[in-house]
Each structure stands twice: as structure tokens, then as C-alpha cells.
Amino acid sequence: MTTPHGNHMHTVDLETMKLREQVFDYARRRMNYDPPPLDGPKTISELRAIVPATVTEEGLGGIEALSLFENVLAEATISNDHPNYLSFIPCAPTEAATLFDLIVSASTIYGGSWMEGAGAVYAENQVLEWLATEAGLPEGAGGVFVQGGTLGNLSALVAARHTAKEALLAAGKEIPSRWRFACSSEAHSSLKAAARVMDVDIVPVPVNAEGRLTGQALESTLEGDWDGIFAVVATGGTTNFGIVDELHDVGTVAKAHGVWFHVDGAYGLAAMLAPSTRHLFAGVALADSFIVDPHKWLFAPFDACALVYRNPELGRITHSQHADYLDALENPDEWNPSDYAYNLTRRPRGLPLWFSLATYGVAAYRNAVEMNIQLAYKIADEIRRRPDLELVRDPELSVVVFTKKGWELADYSRWSAKLLEDGIGFVVPSSHQGIPNTRFAIVNPRTSFESLVEILDTMV
Numbered sequence: 373m374t375t376p377h378g379n380h381m382h383t384v385d386l387e388t389m390k391l392r393e394q395v396f397d398y399a400r401r402r403m404n405y406d407p408p409p410l411d412g413p414k415t416i417s418e419l420r421a422i423v424p425a426t427v428t429e430e431g432l433g434g435i436e437a438l439s440l441f442e443n444v445l446a447e448a449t450i451s452n453d454h455p456n457y458l459s460f461i462p463c464a465p466t467e468a469a470t471l472f473d474l475i476v477s478a479s480t481i482y483g484g485s486w487m488e489g490a491g492a493v494y495a496e497n498q499v500l501e502w503l504a505t506e507a508g509l510p511e512g513a514g515g516v517f518v519q520g521g522t523l524g525n526l527s528a529l530v531a532a533r534h535t536a537k538e539a540l541l542a543a544g545k546e547i548p549s550r551w552r553f554a555c556s557s558e559a560h561s562s563l564k565a566a567a568r569v570m571d572v573d574i575v576p577v578p579v580n581a582e583g584r585l586t587g588q589a590l591e592s593t594l595e596g597d598w599d600g601i602f603a604v605v606a607t608g609g610t611t612n613f614g615i616v617d618e619l620h621d622v623g624t625v626a627k628a629h630g631v632w633f634h635v636d637g638a639y640g641l642a643a644m645l646a647p648s649t650r651h652l653f654a655g656v657a658l659a660d661s662f663i664v665d666p667h668k669w670l671f672a673p674f675d676a677c678a679l680v681y682r683n684p685e686l687g688r689i690t691h692s693q694h695a696d697y698l699d700a701l702e703n704p705d706e707w708n709p710s711d712y713a714y715n716l717t718r719r720p721r722g723l724p725l726w727f728s729l730a731t732y733g734v735a736a737y738r739n740a741v742e743m744n745i746q747l748a749y750k751i752a753d754e755i756r757r758r759p760d761l762e763l764v765r766d767p768e769l770s771v772v773v774f775t776k777k778g779w780e781l782a783d784y785s786r787w788s789a790k791l792l793e794d795g796i797g798f799v800v801p802s803s804h805q806g807i808p809n810t811r812f813a814i815v816n817p818r819t820s821f822e823s824l825v826e827i828l829d830t831m832v
């Protein structure tokens with residue numbers, strides 16, 4: 373078959389088919405690792421020294437580029453799915469979720485509109501409905517999968533402010549000179565970022581001794597001055613400690629003041645699936661919106677955040693984009709995911725989670741999340757047993773934060789670097805109230821007690 377010059381990039385020919393097999397082989401090799409090598413970053417100058425110019429007029433050819441990726445670039449990236457990747461919030465996709473991500477990539481599905489992506493959107497919406505039901509939201513709740521928790525929080529807050537503004541305008545009332553939202557001092561940094569983007573203020577509410585935002589603290593911080601408050605944000609599993617705010621009380625206070633209640637459950641809301649922690653999340657039923665990130669603790673690959681509204685129409689009114697060339701997509705009977713967040717073109721990024729849930733069933737998810745929680749409790753017991761280690765707080769979900777007696781930040785940094793260098797684990801230093809510590813964030817069902825003990829043993 374002759375290939376028209378310049379069009380060989382889109383032609384299926386022998387060369388493409390060979391490359392296809394090589395790519396599948398690599399994907400297979402990567403998925404077969406048990407576990408994958410942890411690998412680790414190199415400096416820019418190290419990479420400059422070993423990576424040739426790859427973006428060239430003629431191209432390197434796929435086989436060479438793939439080999440460069442596998443043998444040089446991939447080795448300079450940490451494997452988030454390694455069972456001993458315990459920093460930040462790791463990512464541990466199921467086999468089915470990873471496999472389906474390949475299919476999503478191979479299928480070029482436009483996930484922004486029903487007209488183009490009906491089947492995919494239908495499946496994504498089944499997952500969103502399931503999450504809404506688990507959270508206790510009424511029928512009709514729904515939303516969209518966006519790129520991450522940062523964008524999910526921003527989109528929810530923009531909808532909250534728009535709704536508050538429209539309500540004031542409809543009532544003939546004045547718009548406040550500054551808009552504000554309240555959240556705990558332990559809330560995620562993405563909320564500060566959202567406030568900057570929206571040019572609104574944050575009312576930081578102090579947490580109680582257990583690290584939780586309470587309804588009482590919310591009331592007393594605001595001292596009856598709710599002017600300009602368009603949302604209250606509670607966290608369902610803080611990033612640093614996995615602490616769940618008093619969601620029911622906070623939600624009740626927000627509702628009493630007629631204010632939008634948003635739950636940031638990016639990491640922790642997955643624990644509503646686990647029998648032992650489900651009760652902590654009862655208050656999510658009051659939420660006007662919530663987020664949970666499948667790429668954190670719902671075992672899906674990067675990048676996905678489920679954003680769910682109690683009344684999705686409020687999200688749609690806020691976020692729909694209108695233009696002559698989009699008119700064809702406007703149909704009141706159809707669900708266009710792009711309308712529910714600050715986004716337009718979108719990959720149907722909820723599909724890997726959908727496929728995984730459809731494959732294994734919800735019970736497998738409940739078990740996996742519960743296993744992580746029980747492992748966190750067990751390693752916390754081990755830390756309590758060791759006189760040289762000290763828990764900073766008792767774990768509530770699956771984050772375990774602890775200190776080593778006498779260690780300064782430099783000691784944690786030295787130890788952490790060596791752990792990675794030796795390919796044992798990725799556990800970075802963290803801190804609380806200015807005191808350095810380290811933490812295990814456990815979201816990988818393949819993480820074992822024995823390997824965590826082995827890591828503790830290296831803290832000498």
C-alpha cells in the first residue's frame with residue numbers, strides 16, 4: 373500500500389502495526405511488574421546528558437522513541453502504584469481500570485456532550501449516581517468527572533457563588549462588597565487557590581483538638597455575621613491526617629443560614645464505602661455538592677474527580693458555555709457533562725472507574741478500602757509499640773502520621789532520600805505545627821504490613 377506523503381501518521385500500515393504491537397508489549401510489561409520498580413527523579417542536567425533531542429524535523433521513529441521512554445524517561449519517574457509509594461496521596465488503579473484507560477485512549481470519545489458521547493456519558497453517570505446514592509443525596513443528584521479535586525472544588529464554589537448571587541438579585545437585595553466562604557484551617561490548599569481565582573475571601577475556622585471543623589466553631593467564628601458567605605466547605609478526610617470534619621453539624625449550621633454546603637472528599641470520601649468508617653460520612657447527605665477523586669482512593673488511574681451536585685441544574689446554569697457553534701448541542705432532554713464544571717472538551721475520564729466497578733462489583737471496593745483502613749490501624753499499633761516513634765494523631769482513615777524521637781527535618785530528608793535510592797519506598801517528610809514528621813498514606817491494597825514494618829526498621 374502506498375502512503376500519501378505527509379499522511380503516514382494516520383495510516384494503518386505494516387510499520388504502524390509493528391509499532392502498535394511494541395506499544396502493547398510495553399504496556400503489558402509495565403502491567404506485569406510485581407511490583408513495578410519504584411524508580412526516581414533525575415536532575416535536569418542528568419536528563420540533558422542522557423536524553424537526545426527528541427523533537428526533530430524528521431522524527432525519531434516510534435520504536436526508538438518508545439525505547440527511549442521505557443529505558444530512560446520512565447526510569448526517571450516514580451511509580452505511584454508501587455505498594456510502598458506512601459507519600460502525598462498515591463494512586464493505585466485496579467487492573468480493570470488501567471486496562472480500560474487504554475480503551476478510552478484508543479477510542480477518541482468526546483465526553484463533553486450527549487450528542488457525541490451518549491454511551492460513555494450514560495456509563496459515567498451511572499457511577500456518579502452510585503456515588504450520590506452512597507453519599508445519601510436524593511435522586512436527581514449528578515454532575516461530571518473533572519480533571520482533579522482542585523478543579524472540582526473550584527467548579528462547585530463557582531456554582532455556589534453564582535447561586536447565592538442570583539438569589540440575592542431575585543430578592544431585590546444588594547450584592548455584598550466581598551464574597552467569602554468558610555472552611556477549616558486544615559482544609560486543602562486547592563481552596564486557597566480557588567479563592568484566589570475567584571477573588572473571594574476565606575474565613576478560616578479553627579479546628580478542635582482532634583483536628584476537626586465543628587458546627588460550633590463555625591458559628592462562633594462568624595459571630596452571626598454571615599454577610600457575603602456563599603459557601604461552607606467541610607473536608608471529608610484531610611490530606612495531612614485523614615481527619616473527617618463534623619460533617620453533619622457543619623452542614624446543619626450552613627443550612628440554617630441558607631448557605632451552600634460543599635464537602636471536599638477528594639481523598640477521604642471513598643471511606644464512606646467501608647463499614648467501619650461509613651458513619652463518619654452521614655452528614656454528606658446534607659451537601660449541596662461534594663467531590664471525591666477516583667485517582668486517590670477509588671483505584672482509578674490519573675486523572676479524575678467526581679463532582680456531584682444535589683441539584684445539578686444549579687451547576688448547569690453556572691457553567692454552560694453558549695456560542696453559535698455549540699447551539700446544536702443544546703437539548704433540554706440531554707445531559708452534557710461539560711455544562712456542569714469549568715471545562716468544555718473533556719475525555720470521559722470516569723470510564724476506567726465505571727469499567728472497574730462493573731467488573732468487580734461494589735463489594736470489592738468496600739473490602740479494599742476497609743483493608744487499607746485496617747492496615748493503617750495495625751501499623752499505628754506497631755508505631756505505638758516502638759519507644760522511638762510517636763504518632764502525631766491516631767489515624768481515622770488511612771493516613772498515619774508519626775515522628776521519630778530526636779529527628780530534625782534533615783534526618784527525615786536523609787532517610788527519605790536513601791529509602792527511595794534503595795528502591796524500598798517513597799515516604800517524604802511532612803510537618804505539623806512546625807514540627808517535622810513523616811506519614812504513610814495508604815490507598816494501595818497491595819501495601820503490606822510487613823513492608824511497612826520494613827520501612828520503620830530503616831529509621832535508624
Ligand SMILES: Cc1ncc(COP(=O)(O)O)c(C=O)c1O
Pocket residue numbers: 461519520521522523525560562607609610611636637638639640665677
Ligand atoms: C482533601 C483534598 N482536596 C483537594 C485535593 C486536590 O485534588 P487534586 O490534586 O486532584 O487537584 C486534594 C489532593 O490531595 C485533597 O487531598
